[in-house]
Amino acid sequence: MTSTDRRYFDEMYASSHDPWNFEASAYERRKYSLTVASLPREKYRNAFEPGCSIGVLTELLAPRCERLLATDINDVALEQATKRLERFHGVVVEHRAIPESWPVEEFDLVVLSELAYYFDIKTLQILVNQIVQSTSPAAHVLSVHWRGETNYPLTGDRVHALIDGCQRLHHLVHHREEMFVLDLWERRS
Numbered sequence: 132m133t134s135t136d137r138r139y140f141d142e143m144y145a146s147s148h149d150p151w152n153f154e155a156s157a158y159e160r161r162k163y164s165l166t167v168a169s170l171p172r173e174k175y176r177n178a179f180e181p182g183c184s185i186g187v188l189t190e191l192l193a194p195r196c197e198r199l200l201a202t203d204i205n206d207v208a209l210e211q212a213t214k215r216l217e218r219f220h221g222v223v224v225e226h227r228a229i230p231e232s233w234p235v236e237e238f239d240l241v242v243l244s245e246l247a248y249y250f251d252i253k254t255l256q257i258l259v260n261q262i263v264q265s266t267s268p269a270a271h272v273l274s275v276h277w278r279g280e281t282n283y284p285l286t287g288d289r290v291h292a293l294i295d296g297c298q299r300l301h302h303l304v305h306h307r308e309e310m311f312v313l314d315l316w317e318r319r320s
């Protein structure tokens with residue numbers, strides 16, 4: 132199965148401004164709290180959150196980051212994210228498709244939240260290489276994904292197992308429950 136086409140997301144945002152109910156869902160709120168609480172450092176210098184959608188998680192990450200690049204492929208989502216995040220001077224919201232337009236920067240935090248299962252294995256491997264190449268030693272990589280049945284190319288559990296296979300990442304945090312899995316790795320020097 133190939134990576135999910137961008138038209139899938141265009142259709143989702145055409146049907147609702149918040150297709151996954153990020154703003155109001157108690158499940159998302161709790162998952163976001165655990166996500167942010169799992170970050171070992173109080174502050175990150177330069178973080179990257181690809182697939183930021185409407186910026187609900189981004190808003191919680193922002194106070195922990197001096198600079199935070201939040202990107203998405205959908206302009207309806209980015210318009211909302213831009214409004215939500217305008218009070219955070221360190222947050223930059225950009226239209227960028229990954230892995231094709233991976234930013235040329237050095238990050239000390241990369242957050243993959245409900246994104247990586249849309250990619251096929253080959254693309255996910257490219258993505259993991261890009262993460263390793265664009266992070267500083269001891270940078271953190273946080274991944275959090277739904278574990279339920281989907282028609283996406285990968286399951287959340289498979290995504291995390293594939294990332295965990297990267298020798299350049301040292302596993303630090305694992306949290307798994309019925310609905311989602313969360314892992315955090317530290318980039319080896």
Ligand SMILES: C[S@@+](CC[C@H](N)C(=O)[O-])C[C@H]1O[C@@H](n2cnc3c(N)ncnc32)[C@H](O)[C@@H]1O
Pocket residue numbers: 140151153181182183184185187188202203204205208227228229230243244245246249
């Ligand atoms: C399920 S939402 C996750 C939103 C957010 N990370 C969260 O957890 O609240 C997935 C988002 O990824 C975006 N996306 C999908 N493929 C992408 C790609 N190749 N590059 C950047 N963003 C992408 C979609 O447009 C969508 O907004």
